[in-house]
Amino acid sequence: MTKNKNESKPIHLSTDPSDLYHVPVLLHETVTGLNIRPGGVYVDATFGGGGHSAAILQQLGNNGRLVAFDQDADAAQNVPDDERVLFIPQNFRHLKRFLRLHDINGVDGVLADLGVSSHQFDEAERGFSTRFNADMDMRMDRRQPVTAFDVLQTYTEQQLHKLFEKYGEVTNARTLARTVVEVRGQVSLKTIDAFKNALRPVVKGNPNKYFAQVFQALRIEVNQELEALKELLEQAKEVVKPGGRIAIITFHSLEDRLVKQFFRDGTFEEKEVNPFVQHTTEKVFQIITRKPVTAGEEELKRNARSRSAKLRVAERI
Template identity: 65%
Template sequence: MDAQNGKKGSDLDVNQSAAGYHIPVLFHETIDALNIRPDGIYVDCTFGGGGHSRGILAKLGEKGKLFAFDQDADAEQNLPRDERIVFVPQNFRHMQRFLRLHKVNAVDGILADLGVSSHQFDQGDRGFSTRFTGPFDMRMDRRQPLTAAVIVATYTEQQLHKIFEQYGEVSNSKTLAKHIAQHRNHQPVTTIEQFKSLVSPVVKGNPNKYLAQVFQALRMEVNDEMGALKEMLAQVPQVLAPGGRVAIITFHSIEDRLVKNFFRQGSFEEVPDNPFESVRRQEILNIITRKPVTATDEELKRNSRSRSAKLRVAEKI
C-alpha cells in the first residue's frame, strides 16, 4: 500500500484518501498480476477508497488511462488529482457501455475488488453493519429503490429462504424465513434494531456470526451482486485486448465459484469433462492463477477483513 509516483499534478499516495475509508486487500499481488503497461488503458470496477487505482496509476506513464467505476456516490470524494483517471459513477455491470461512450473498445486490464468497503460497514446510516442502529438500508447505490427493509417486508417466505440459504449459508434458513413471514406484519422493520429484535427468537449459535451471515445475504440481494458480477464477467472477453489481464478479488464462495468457472470454461456452471466429446471449446482466457492467491500472515495481522479474500487472474489469449 506504499506505491508512490513522482509525476507532477498527480496525488497518488495509496494511504491518503483510502485511510479510514478502505484498506485495499491483496494490493501488491493484484497490481503485480495486472502486468501493467505504462501506456495502457485499465479499468478499476470498484474504486472505493481508491487504493488499487492509485497502485495502477503509479505504474502508468503520461499516456496511460484509468477508468474507475463505483456506484456509491461517497467514493467520488476519494478521487486523486490526476488527469489520467476518468470516474464513472455507475455499477460495473455497465462497463462496456460506458467505455464505448468514451470511445474505448478494448482495455489492457480489468480489476474488481468485490468486498464491501470498510467505509460502508462503518457508516451506521448505510445499514450494512449489525453494530449500529441506523436504517435497514444496505444499498450501495442509493439511487436504487430496493432496500433490506423492503425485502423483509415484501419477499415471500420461499424467496427469503432461498437468499438466506444461498447467499448467507444460514444454518436454519427455512426456519428464519418462516419466522419473518409470520411476524413481520406485527413488527414493522425499518431499522437495524427492529430487524434484530424480529429475528432474535430464531438466532442459532453465535449471534454475531449468525447475524453477519443474514446481513450478508440481504446485502447481496439488495445490490444484485451475483447478477452484476455475471454481467461484468460476460463482457470481459469483448473488452479485454489480447494479452490483457483481468484480476478479481472475491470474498464469498459463490462469487469465487462464478469467477473460477468463467475463467476456465466461459460459463458460470460446472461443466464436467466429457471423454467422448470430439470438439473442444475455444479457449478465450488463459488462467494465470491456478490456485487463488490469498492474504499473507503479515496482511492478516494488519487487516482481518482480508482473511476471506481470494484473487484470481486470467489473460486474454
C-alpha cells in the first residue's frame, strides 16, 4: 500500500465501550489507504457510529470536506458538530444524485464499511440478531416497506431456495425453502423465536451457525445489499477524481468478489473465454492492495467482528 503523507498524524478515538455505537474495523489501514489530502472531499458511504469519519476528519484541513451517507436514522445522532461535514440520510446507492444535488462534481476518496453495525446487531427490535426475540424485520432503512417477514411470506419456493443458497450458503437450502413454504400457512413466522422454532427440524449442524447463515441471506435480500454495492462502485467510477481512491471493507465472499472484479476490470460483466477473441477494456483503477488487508492479532482480540473483514483499495486512473 502506498505510504500516506499524513500517516504520521495519530488517530485518536474513544475506547470506552459505552461510547461505541460501532467499532470501526481496519481503521488505520483504511485511512492510510485513502491517502487523505488535507483539502480534499471525501465520502464515508456508511457513516454508522462515525468512527471512520472521525479519523478522516483528523486528517483533513479547514478546507477539507466530508460527505457522510447512512440510510439508518439512528446514525444521525452521531454526526459531529463540524461545518466540514455534510450528512445525507440515504442509501449510498444514491451517491451521484446527492453529490450533484449539493454541487459536488468530484471527490478525492470514497469509503464503505459494509454489513451490519454493532449497534444494529445489539438493538433487539431491529431483528438482525438471532440472540433476541423480535419481529423478523432486518431493514437497515426503516422507511423501506419490505421486511424479512414479507420475504418469508411472499417469495416462491424457488426464490427462497436461490437466496438461501446464494446469499447464505445454507447447506440444505432447497429443504429449508420447501419447509418455509409448507409451514408459513400453518404457523406465524413473524417473530425470530417463531421462525427458529418452526424451522428447527431441518437445522443442519450447529444451530447458531445455521441460523446466522439464514439471517445473513434474508438481510442481504431485504436490503438489496449486493445491488446497492454494484451501484456504489459504478457511480464511484464516475465521481472519484483521477488520483482519488476508493476503499471498501467487505464481510463475506460475495461482496469481496464483486469488489475484486470491479477494481480489476472496471465492470461486472463476465468476459467470454475465447482464445481467438482479444478483449480490450479501458483500465479504470490501479489496484493498491494486491491482496485484501485483514485484521491483525491485536484488533482480532479487541473486536471479534473484524475476523471476517477484508479491505481492498484502488486508485482512479
